[in-house]
Amino acid sequence: MPNTRKDTECPVFGAPSMLKKNVLPTYADVIKSYLYIRQTLMGSAPNGAEPTLGNIADILIEELKVIWAKASVPVVTDQQILHMIKQYHEKLRNLKKPLKSRYNDTLRQKVIKFRDIAEKKLFDISSCKCVDFSLCKCKNKVPVREREFLVDQRTDRKMFIGSIDPLATKSIQRSLHRKDLEKRSLPSTSTSSVLEIELPLDFKKTTVTDNDCGFNAKQEASPQVEVRSLPSTSTSSVLEIELPLDCEKTTYNYCAFNAKQEASSQVEVSSKQMRIKLPSLAQACDRTGVSDRSAAIIASAVLKDIGLITSEEASKIIDRSKIRRERKRTRSTLRSQLKQDKVFSQAIYFDGRKDNTLVQRSIGNKNHRTTVSEEHIVIVSEPGSKYFGHITVPCGTAKAISENLIEFLQQQMDLTNLVAIGCDGTAVNTGIHNGVNRRLELYLGRPLQWFICMLHANELPLRHLMKHLDGETTGPSGFSGEIGKKLQSCELLPVTDFQRIPTELPEIDLKLLSTDQKYLYNISLSISSGDISEGLANTQPGKMAHSRWLTTANRVLRLYVATSDPSENLKYLTEYILKVYVPTWFSIKVCPEVKYGPRHLLNLIKRSRYMPCHLRDIVDKIIQINGYFAHPENILLAMLADSRIHFRELGLRRILKSRANVETEIRKFKIPEINFEATAYLINHLLKKNTFAYGSIRQNRKEYPNGCIKKDSEPRKTEYDFVQAGDISVAKWKDLRTKLRLLCTMH
Numbered sequence: 216m217p218n219t220r221k222d223t224e225c226p227v228f229g230a231p232s233m234l235k236k237n238v239l240p241t242y243a244d245v246i247k248s249y250l251y252i253r254q255t256l257m258g259s260a261p262n263g264a265e266p267t268l269g270n271i272a273d274i275l276i277e278e279l280k281v282i283w284a285k286a287s288v289p290v291v292t293d294q295q296i297l298h299m300i301k302q303y304h305e306k307l308r309n310l311k312k313p314l315k316s317r318y319n320d321t322l323r324q325k326v327i328k329f330r331d332i333a334e335k336k337l338f339d340i341s342s343c344k345c346v347d348f349s350l351c352k353c354k355n356k357v358p359v360r361e362r363e364f365l366v367d368q369r370t371d372r373k374m375f376i377g378s379i380d381p382l383a384t385k386s387i388q389r390s391l392h393r394k395d396l397e398k399r400s401l402p403s404t405s406t407s408s409v410l411e412i413e414l415p416l417d418f419k420k421t422t423v424t425d426n427d428c429g430f431n432a433k434q435e436a437s438p439q440v441e442v443r444s445l446p447s448t449s450t451s452s453v454l455e456i457e458l459p460l461d462c463e464k465t466t467y468n469y470c471a472f473n474a475k476q477e478a479s480s481q482v483e484v485s486s487k488q489m490r491i492k493l494p495s496l497a498q499a500c501d502r503t504g505v506s507d508r509s510a511a512i513i514a515s516a517v518l519k520d521i522g523l524i525t526s527e528e529a530s531k532i533i534d535r536s537k538i539r540r541e542r543k544r545t546r547s548t549l550r551s552q553l554k555q556d557k558v559f560s561q562a563i564y565f566d567g568r569k570d571n572t573l574v575q576r577s578i579g580n581k582n583h584r585t586t587v588s589e590e591h592i593v594i595v596s597e598p599g600s601k602y603f604g605h606i607t608v609p610c611g612t613a614k615a616i617s618e619n620l621i622e623f624l625q626q627q628m629d630l631t632n633l634v635a636i637g638c639d640g641t642a643v644n645t646g647i648h649n650g651v652n653r654r655l656e657l658y659l660g661r662p663l664q665w666f667i668c669m670l671h672a673n674e675l676p677l678r679h680l681m682k683h684l685d686g687e688t689t690g691p692s693g694f695s696g697e698i699g700k701k702l703q704s705c706e707l708l709p710v711t712d713f714q715r716i717p718t719e720l721p722e723i724d725l726k727l728l729s730t731d732q733k734y735l736y737n738i739s740l741s742i743s744s745g746d747i748s749e750g751l752a753n754t755q756p757g758k759m760a761h762s763r764w765l766t767t768a769n770r771v772l773r774l775y776v777a778t779s780d781p782s783e784n785l786k787y788l789t790e791y792i793l794k795v796y797v798p799t800w801f802s803i804k805v806c807p808e809v810k811y812g813p814r815h816l817l818n819l820i821k822r823s824r825y826m827p828c829h830l831r832d833i834v835d836k837i838i839q840i841n842g843y844f845a846h847p848e849n850i851l852l853a854m855l856a857d858s859r860i861h862f863r864e865l866g867l868r869r870i871l872k873s874r875a876n877v878e879t880e881i882r883k884f885k886i887p888e889i890n891f892e893a894t895a896y897l898i899n900h901l902l903k904k905n906t907f908a909y910g911s912i913r914q915n916r917k918e919y920p921n922g923c924i925k926k927d928s929e930p931r932k933t934e935y936d937f938v939q940a941g942d943i944s945v946a947k948w949k950d951l952r953t954k955l956r957l958l959c960t961m962h
Contacts, residue, residue: 223250223254225247225250225307225311226311226314227307227310227311227326227329227330228243228246228330228333229247231247231248231250231251231254232248232251233248233251234278234282236282236285236376237375237377238368238376239282239283239337239338239368239376240279240282240337241333241335241336241337241338241372242303242332242333242337243330243334244338245275245279245300245338246303246304246307246333249275249300249304252271252274253265253266253271256270256271268304269297272297272301276297279296279338280296282376285376286361286364286365286376287358287360287361288341288357288358288361288365289341289342289343289356290340290341290342291340291341296340299338299340310325310326310329314326335372337368337369339369341357341365342354342355342357343356343357346522347522347525349527349528364376488530489530489531489532489533489537492541492544493514493533493537494545494548496510496538496541497541497546498545501545501546506535507538507542508535510535510538511534511535511537514538515531515533515534518531518532518533549602560596560597560603560627561597561632561634561635562597562598562635562636562637563594563595563596563597563603563633563635564594564597564636564637564666565592565593565594565595565636565637566592566593566638566639567590567592567593567608567611568591569588569589569590569591571586571587571588572586572587572589574586590607590608590609590610590611591605591607592605592606592607592608592616592619592620593605594606594620596628604623604627606623607619611643612643613643613644613650614654616644617651617654620651620655621655621658630659633663634663635663635664635665635666636664636666637665637666637667637668638652638667638668639667639668639671640667640668640671640675644667645665645667645843645884647883648883652884656881657881660881662881662882662884664848664852665843665846665849665884666809666849667841667844669812669815669844670800670803672838672842672843673796673800673803673819674764675837675840675841676791676796676834676837676838677767677791677792677796678764679833679837680788680791680830680834681699681767681788684696684787684788685697685699685788688761691760691762692758692759692760697782698771698774698782698784698788701774702759702767702770702771705756705770705773705774705777706754706756706770708773708774708777709777710752710776711777712779713745713775713776713778713779715742715743715744716742716790716794718739718740718742718743718793718797720736720739720740720743720798720801721798721801721802721805722805723801723804723805731756731763731766731769732804734756734757734769735765735768735769735797735800736801738756738769738772738773738776739792739793739797741776742772742776742789742793743793747776756769756770756772756773757770768792768796768797771785771789771792772792775789787830791823791826791830794822794825795822795823798818798822799815799822802815802818803815809849809852810852810853811853812843812849812852812853813844813845813849813850813896814853814896815844816842816844816845816901817893817895817901819838820838820889820891820893823838824891835891838889838891839886840886842886842889843884845886845887845889845901845902846884846887847869847902850896850897850901851869853896854869854897862897869898887902890902
């Protein structure tokens with residue numbers, strides 16, 4: 216018997232386990248169950264003898280048959296199941312043989328691929344392997360009501376076997392009972408009468424029960440009604456219906472039987488309705504703005520291509536009414552979840568844009584649809600980055616936005632839990648006297664932590680540098696200068712020899728990036744190496760718009776590699792993009808947490824020091840205006856979340872020192888003067904003047920970080936005790952009750 220876990224674990228599938236009872240097992244599940252049964256038999260054997268494959272398979276086959284019977288799906292014979300087990304067990308043995316002697320990258324990739332396939336592929340022992348059930352000619356067919364589940368288990372595996380369905384069970388029992396009565400009440404030639412009805416020649420022979428054809432039987436035991444066509448030389452045939460002799464003519468309502476309709480039906484079409492919920496489809500439709508009709512056409516076409524909709528099985532067809540109901544239900548569900556989660560919303564982020572919206576206007580007694588431009592403010596809740604809702608404001612002023620925002624937040628959350636607010640750096644939001652954030656603080660009567668978008672702060676220096684070197688912008692996507700005009704069609708120019716410009720980019724998973732972001736990353740590496748591939752040269756750099764400066768940077772780089780003799784201004788722009796804009800952008804993408812904000816700002820400053828003085832002054836001015844993470848409150852946040860203990864200690868000392876000063880009014884979030892020669896993001900390095908305006912961090916001294924509060928039976932330690940002991944490792948803005956409380960998690 217194995218003594219350790221290592222002896223029982225499989226190097227491919229891991230620890231043994233029993234079969235799950237609520238899903239049809241995959242190949243991986245079968246192998247794990249095989250190892251579990253083997254281990255159990257070895258433990259029960261007197262000398263720990265190794266059980267044979269046949270003994271293990273006998274137990275495993277019975278367990279498999281029980282699960283498949285629970286799913287009401289017919290299975291193949293025991294011998295066929297045994298053959299499948301032996302065959303796959305042999306494949307596993309062949310894979311495991313070289314693992315003991317050598318385990319290199321090639322074998323590791325084979326093991327991963329083998330395991331991934333086994334975890335997704337169904338161990339299919341059903342008697343019907345047909346993909347299209349409408350063309351199935353198997354002897355043991357899969358029941359119609361179980362086909363959807365079997366298809367799911369073979370593909371996505373999202374469904375599972377639930378408890379007994381009383382309605383379905385009663386329906387099956389009635390069907391079996393009716394078939395049993397039909398067998399016992401088969402009419403003989405001596406006890407039956409014949410009723411002849413003329414029908415078209417193409418009417419097929421069938422067996423119709425009283426429920427199928429609409430006859431109204433008075434007797435308790437429904438007799439069988441056999442319908443068959445008699446040969447005829449005319450253009451019609453005679454329909455012969457055999458009835459028991461003891462059934463009177465008044466027993467049946469003949470008018471309910473529509474012979475013409477039955478005769479014209481050549482195939483049996485399912486009458487089931489589409490009852491599957493489609494929340495993901497509804498959310499995708501809302502996200503992309505697809506109409507109900509278009510969504511129904513696309514979804515039904517996809518289901519038809521994968522074989523779920525056929526001429527015989529039309530119950531999965533999706534119409535526009537189904538899409539409309541699903542969208543309404545999904546929106547209602549999301550609103551309910553939002554109301555349940557509102558107590559956990561401690562920070563909100565908002566951003567706005569103008570959208571063209573369809574509205575109905577009443578003119579007289581009629582409603583008319585028209586398109587209007589509306590200012591929509593989208594709100595996201597943190598932590599969790601959940602969509603919180605959106606508001607429509609009459610205009611884009613700070614007063615209109617703040618009033619509508621406050622009204623919305625009062626209905627959706629407890630504002631006493633709100634501790635931070637995030638937005639972009641436009642003056643409407645960040646004005647120190649009358650911006651949206653300031654007005655919200657005045658309404659709450661306390662300061663909030665300001666988290667202003669660093670990507671926005673990173674693109675503004677590029678925007679002003681472009682304006683200085685190439686002139687003003689014209690329209691939503693045009694430029695007045697020579698460089699800007701060439702950007703519109705730069706992708707059509709052939710790549711020429713260009714001078715490489717080195718850049719340093721962080722490692723990032725390209726799957727997390729959009730198409731335009733991938734292009735920026737790849738072309739930056741290509742210019743840094745001095746070689747650009749043909750595929751990248753033929754890739755579109757993205758549409759140019761003044762609201763998306765990333766695509767403008769793409770086009771500047773594309774223009775640079777297509778210009779044999781670039782101008783000085785084009786060199787300046789390209790060099791700034793590769794040395795400052797791109798490294799900062801991807802650094803923010805890799806580390807998006809607010810605790811890294813001051814570090815990103817410091818690195819932005821350091822990277823721009825190479826520039827000539829007249830250009831550096833332009834960049835420094837914009838960084839000073841948008842250096843929100845140089846505010847002492849955000850610097851202290853970064854210090855408390857730093858992995859170095861002396862940084863955390865300095866942060867706590869600063870907080871305690873600021874609490875000694877009593878504030879009589881809510882502080883104004885004003886960016887201090889930045890030291891552009893700083894080498895560290897600490898307050899006394901990054902800022903030229905020392906300041907104590909830490910409004911959102913000011914707390915009652917009795918309030919300690921949650922991680923510092925011990926049980927009543929233990930002596931309470933101060934913040935300095937924890938710093939000296941090195942126990943405070945990470946501080947986050949989370950779980951605050953009145954103002955901002957620092958949550959310190961323990962090692």
